Amino acid sequence: MVENRPYLNILAHVVLILGVAVVAFPVYLAFIASTHSPRDFVSGVMPLLPGDAMIETYRTMFTRGVSTAGAPPLSQMMFNSLVMALTIAVGKIAISILSAFAIVYFRFPFRATAFWMIFVTLMLPVEVRIVPTFEVVANLGLLNSYAGLSIPLIASATATFLFRQFFLTIPEELVEAARIDGAGPMRFFRDMLLPLSRTNMAALFVILFIFGWNQYLWPLLVTTDESYYTVVMGIKRLSDVADSEPQWNYVMATVILAMLPPILVVVGMQKLFVKGLVEQEK
Amino acid sequence: MQTKRTIFRNRWLPYALLAPQLAITIIFFLWPAAQAVRQSFLRQDAFGLKTSFVGLENYLALLKDPSYLQSFQVTAVFAVSVAALSMGLSLALAVAVDRVLRANQLYTTMLVWPYAVAPVAAGVLWWFMFNPSIGILSYALRQMGYDWNHNLDGTDAMILVVVAAAWKQISYNFLFFVAGLQSIPQSLREAAAIDGAGPAKRFFTVIFPLLSPTTFFLLVINVTYTMFDTFGVIDAATEGGPSQATNILVYKVYRDGFVGLNLGSSAAQSVVLMLIVMALTFVQFRWIERRVQY
Numbered sequence: 001m002v003e004n005r006p007y008l009n010i011l012a013h014v015v016l017i018l019g020v021a022v023v024a025f026p027v028y029l030a031f032i033a034s035t036h037s038p039r040d041f042v043s044g045v046m047p048l049l050p051g052d053a054m055i056e057t058y059r060t061m062f063t064r065g066v067s068t069a070g071a072p073p074l075s076q077m078m079f080n081s082l083v084m085a086l087t088i089a090v091g092k093i094a095i096s097i098l099s100a101f102a103i104v105y106f107r108f109p110f111r112a113t114a115f116w117m118i119f120v121t122l123m124l125p126v127e128v129r130i131v132p133t134f135e136v137v138a139n140l141g142l143l144n145s146y147a148g149l150s151i152p153l154i155a156s157a158t159a160t161f162l163f164r165q166f167f168l169t170i171p172e173e174l175v176e177a178a179r180i181d182g183a184g185p186m187r188f189f190r191d192m193l194l195p196l197s198r199t200n201m202a203a204l205f206v207i208l209f210i211f212g213w214n215q216y217l218w219p220l221l222v223t224t225d226e227s228y229y230t231v232v233m234g235i236k237r238l239s240d241v242a243d244s245e246p247q248w249n250y251v252m253a254t255v256i257l258a259m260l261p262p263i264l265v266v267v268g269m270q271k272l273f274v275k276g277l278v279e280q281e282k
Numbered sequence: 283m284q285t286k287r288t289i290f291r292n293r294w295l296p297y298a299l300l301a302p303q304l305a306i307t308i309i310f311f312l313w314p315a316a317q318a319v320r321q322s323f324l325r326q327d328a329f330g331l332k333t334s335f336v337g338l339e340n341y342l343a344l345l346k347d348p349s350y351l352q353s354f355q356v357t358a359v360f361a362v363s364v365a366a367l368s369m370g371l372s373l374a375l376a377v378a379v380d381r382v383l384r385a386n387q388l389y390t391t392m393l394v395w396p397y398a399v400a401p402v403a404a405g406v407l408w409w410f411m412f413n414p415s416i417g418i419l420s421y422a423l424r425q426m427g428y429d430w431n432h433n434l435d436g437t438d439a440m441i442l443v444v445v446a447a448a449w450k451q452i453s454y455n456f457l458f459f460v461a462g463l464q465s466i467p468q469s470l471r472e473a474a475a476i477d478g479a480g481p482a483k484r485f486f487t488v489i490f491p492l493l494s495p496t497t498f499f500l501l502v503i504n505v506t507y508t509m510f511d512t513f514g515v516i517d518a519a520t521e522g523g524p525s526q527a528t529n530i531l532v533y534k535v536y537r538d539g540f541v542g543l544n545l546g547s548s549a550a551q552s553v554v555l556m557l558i559v560m561a562l563t564f565v566q567f568r569w570i571e572r573r574v575q576y
Contacts, residue, residue, distance in 0.1 A: 012378040019375045020392040026407040095302040102299035128555040131539040132314035152310040175288040185290040214400035216514040262398035
């Protein structure tokens with residue numbers, strides 16, 4: 001602090017408290033809505049304090065779902081989301097660390113080509129190649145499967161770059177020592193690189209778990225079977241009712257439960273999250 | 283390209299290590315992208331029975347299609363508004379946190395979690411708050427004499443998606459602005475203070491210019507985010523309506539390809555989008571080399 005100006009400190013706190021309130025308000029409202037029974041919404045004025053139907057709403061959503069809206073029980077959708085998010089996160093980390101190892105510690109023909117092929121994936125988000133990617137997945141018979149939900153999203157240039165950057169900072173002496181001791185490449189990878197990369201892997205895991213959990217367009221395309229719906233898709237299915245008001249309490253309970261796991265991950269592992277986020281953009 | 287001085291020698295192992303990554307890249311990224319390019323030069327009849335080569339016709343049709351040009355315009359307005367709103371708010375919050383001595387960890391925690399919210403969830407949350415019949419914000423606006431209805435009014439709909447998309451992006455921008463502010467040497471602020479510059483003057487003549495690398499970086503990231511990661515926001519809040527007022531390019535590709543089944547046009551739109559992503563990636567990488575210095 002350069003100088004002491006109490007009024008500016010107070011202003012800073014006011015700005016922050018307002019900011020926190022604005023950021024949290026939509027979620028607060030969603031939570032409130034999920035605790036009311038449907039008739040509380042008929043009056044046309046949204047209640048601002050919790051109602052008494054919370055347990056009932058969540059129990060219904062968790063165990064039964066809303067079959068009229070084509071939404072299976074949340075427990076099942078959340079399980080699907082979890083499988084998808086974990087497969088994507090673990091898969092991306094695994095294939096990226098292997099390819100970064102190959103690119104940094106070996107010299108072989110077409111090394112630069114391989115690097116550029118991985119680099120190009122940065123420029124091809126799902127959104128720009130929707131139809132042909134869907135056709136590939138359909139032809140491989142992967143529609144309505146966990147493999148179809150996750151494998152096409154596993155390739156990642158950013159994770160490969162992150163590991164490559166990190167490997168380049170590891171002292172040469174380490175490889176030399178390992179070679180003098182007679183360790184082969186895979187031994188070196190397992191006993192040196194993997195333990196050294198632990199923090200990076202954890203930070204990346206936080207980011208990729210959120211990325212995987214929040215996927216929406218891709219699951220929307222490749223699943224038609226309710227038993228593979230993810231919870232993020234469930235939000236939209238519940239809110240999308242023709243010609244009538246949505247069942248707000250159910251919609252908002254779904255929103256709350258869909259947000260909870262990734263938010264817990266971010267808040268619980270904030271340090272790793274910030275590290276992962278900042279480093280991913282380097 | 284950089285490698286280690288000491289390397290391992292093995293004829294096939296590096297290929298085996300790269301195989302999973304490259305297989306997925308080729309099957310799910312490069313091949314479909316090539317298909318999109320190929321398809322953009324073809325036209326299929328309505329039943330998918332006959333396909334003929336039409337050259338650049340799909341592209342020319344796009345250029346002449348007023349709804350595509352409108353979609354471009356909508357996307358530009360959307361991207362600029364989200365970037366400006368979200369970055370403005372985040373910068374104010376970051377400067378405030380930078381000033382606060384105690385409790386900044388707590389404030390940070392309370393501000394970063396929206397990063398974890400899915401775009402669809404963000405869209406539904408704000409759609410609920412602005413809902414004409416039950417929404418609390420539309421109710422407040424009505425009390426103030428403004429009749430909010432994003433189902434009928436294009437401007438209202440645009441404001442809705444901008445607010446929802448910007449809300450979700452605040453935490454990201456906030457974290458990067460805080461990191462940027464913390465990397466500005468304290469001595470520069472002290473020097474400016476000794477020269478008699480007050481807090482406001484210091485911010486505009488010293489701190490903000492020194493933040494410009496972060497600001498520029500975030501601008502690119504925010505534009506990329508709004509163009510490609512807000513599909514869920516749009517789908518949940520407005521579905522591109524009313525009358526195309528929020529039909530951004532990515533949403534239009536999906537609608538034309540999957541709902542409208544106009545494959546040639548959708549493929550041509552995909553190719554245009556790829557070019558845009560390439561340009562944005564290029565800008566981002568060119569700039570990152572400079573970012574490392576400070």
